Amino acid sequence: xxxxxxxxxxxxxxxxxxxxxxxxxxxxxxxxxxxxxxxxxxxxxxxxxxxxxxxxxxxxxxxxxxxxxxxxxxxxxxxxxxxxxxxxxxxxxxxxxxxxxxxxxxxxxxxxxxxxxxxxxxxxxxxxxxxxxxxxxxxxxxxxxxxxxxxxxxxxxxxxxxxxxxxxxxxxxxxxxxxxxxxxxxxxxxxxx
Amino acid sequence: xxxxxxxxxxxxxxxxxxxxxxxxxxxxxxxxxxxxxxxxxxxxxxxxxxxxxxxxxxxxxxxxxxxxxxxxxxxxxxxxxxxxxxxxxxxxxxxxxxxxxxxxxxxxxxxxxxxxxxxxxxxxxxxxxxxxxxxxxxxxxxxxxxxxxxxxxxxxxxxxxxxxxxxxxxxxxxxxxxxxxxxxxxxxxx
Numbered sequence: 001x002x003x004x005x006x007x008x009x010x011x012x013x014x015x016x017x018x019x020x021x022x023x024x025x026x027x028x029x030x031x032x033x034x035x036x037x038x039x040x041x042x043x044x045x046x047x048x049x050x051x052x053x054x055x056x057x058x059x060x061x062x063x064x065x066x067x068x069x070x071x072x073x074x075x076x077x078x079x080x081x082x083x084x085x086x087x088x089x090x091x092x093x094x095x096x097x098x099x100x101x102x103x104x105x106x107x108x109x110x111x112x113x114x115x116x117x118x119x120x121x122x123x124x125x126x127x128x129x130x131x132x133x134x135x136x137x138x139x140x141x142x143x144x145x146x147x148x149x150x151x152x153x154x155x156x157x158x159x160x161x162x163x164x165x166x167x168x169x170x171x172x173x174x175x176x177x178x179x180x181x182x183x184x185x186x187x188x189x190x191x192x193x
Numbered sequence: 194x195x196x197x198x199x200x201x202x203x204x205x206x207x208x209x210x211x212x213x214x215x216x217x218x219x220x221x222x223x224x225x226x227x228x229x230x231x232x233x234x235x236x237x238x239x240x241x242x243x244x245x246x247x248x249x250x251x252x253x254x255x256x257x258x259x260x261x262x263x264x265x266x267x268x269x270x271x272x273x274x275x276x277x278x279x280x281x282x283x284x285x286x287x288x289x290x291x292x293x294x295x296x297x298x299x300x301x302x303x304x305x306x307x308x309x310x311x312x313x314x315x316x317x318x319x320x321x322x323x324x325x326x327x328x329x330x331x332x333x334x335x336x337x338x339x340x341x342x343x344x345x346x347x348x349x350x351x352x353x354x355x356x357x358x359x360x361x362x363x364x365x366x367x368x369x370x371x372x373x374x375x376x377x378x379x380x381x382x383x
Contacts, residue, residue: 003378009300010374014366016310017319022338024232026242031224035217037246038253 216256219265220249226266227273229340234277236284236320244280248273267349270342274350284324292318293376322372330365337362 138146224245231244251272252259262268295314309315323334336347337358344362348355 006378007370007374009306010370010377012306013296013310013315014319014370014373016306017315018338020311021316021319022229022233024229024238024241026225026228026232026238026245030228030242030245031221033242034220034224034246034249038216038220038249041250041253 213256215259216249216253219252219259219269223266223269224249226340227269230270230273230336231277233335233339234274234281240280241277244273244276247276251276264346264349267346270336270339270346271350274336284320287317287321289318289321289376292321297377318373318376319369322369325372326365326368330361330368333358333361334365334369 227248228241228245231248232238232241235241235244248269252269259265292314296309296312296318299309299312323331326334332351333347336342336350342350344355344358347358351358
């Protein structure tokens with residue numbers, strides 16, 4: 001078979017084979033089978049819906065009831081919480097924080113030797129200047145803030161203070177050992193210049 | 194016994210009757226076309242019929258919006274196409290040289306082109322050659338062989354311009370011819 005003959009044969013064979021390849025026909029009654037299948041699916045969908053409808057409704061009703069019940073039960077508790085937040089902090093707590101005498105009476109073992117938290121210092125100094133006393137009327141937020149400060153662990157306060165001390169260091173306080181620079185060797189050409 | 198066509202779905206699905214009639218009409222009009230698209234991809238009658246069934250089940254879900262579909266044929270073709278591609282399994286490979294040898298044997302025995310073309314070995318050879326085409330060309334060939342689709346319809350299914358479909362088909366055919374010629378020539382060189 002020559003090349004031209006082979007190419008022509010391949011061309012004709014390809015055309016004929018593609019025609020055969022496309023000639024796929026389904027078994028008879030395809031439409032009826034599809035329609036019957038659609039009918040089954042529709043019935044199945046309807047059956048499924050009617051079977052599960054009562055369950056879906058029941059779940060919806062239970063969920064709604066539970067939501068309403070919980071909402072009503074939580075509402076008084078939330079009101080009480082808000083009321084407690086609105087109330088003035090107890091005087092005895094404020095007194096203990098702002099009164100220097102009471103401050104001194106605090107157990108010294110809370111802080112390491114010679115270390116006193118910065119916040120406590122500020123409170124003490126302001127008290128000494130008469131700027132803050134037990135009779136000072138604090139707002140609710142201020143009182144809550146003081147309470148929070150009291151609750152901070154002393155280790156954290158010490159750490160904050162140490163960091164503050166480092167930041168306050170001046171550049172003059174730094175001592176850097178002298179640096180000796182070795183004499184540099186310059187090339188002959190460079191030296192002649 | 195033939196069931197009255199218009200009544201099958203109307204009895205089964207208690208919804209708007211006009212929509213059911215329309216759906217049934219679509220099934221009767223396009224079932225074979227949908228089947229052929231699926232068959233071209235799946236190359237199996239059973240799988241192709243399953244894919245056609247699934248195509249119309251999807252259509253049924255949208256039956257209330259059928260009037261919004263502009264080109265039902267292209268729309269159906271795309272659904273069937275996607276379903277068939279999802280279900281497609283890798284084709285079983287056959288030794289190409291053996292198939293080519295069988296084809297040449299028929300030729301040397303004086304068989305007509307039509308007879309050779311309808312031979313089982315030739316069909317397997319062609320299927321494998323189409324499978325070996327680059328994906329874009331293969332898809333264009335599959336659709337061009339499905340239910341006499343026009344270039345415009347193939348373009349809608351593949352979402353490419355008609356000119357691109359033409360180019361892909363031209364190149365695909367050229368590659369198939371070269372491949373077949375080469376297989377036959379390799380044997381002839383003996």
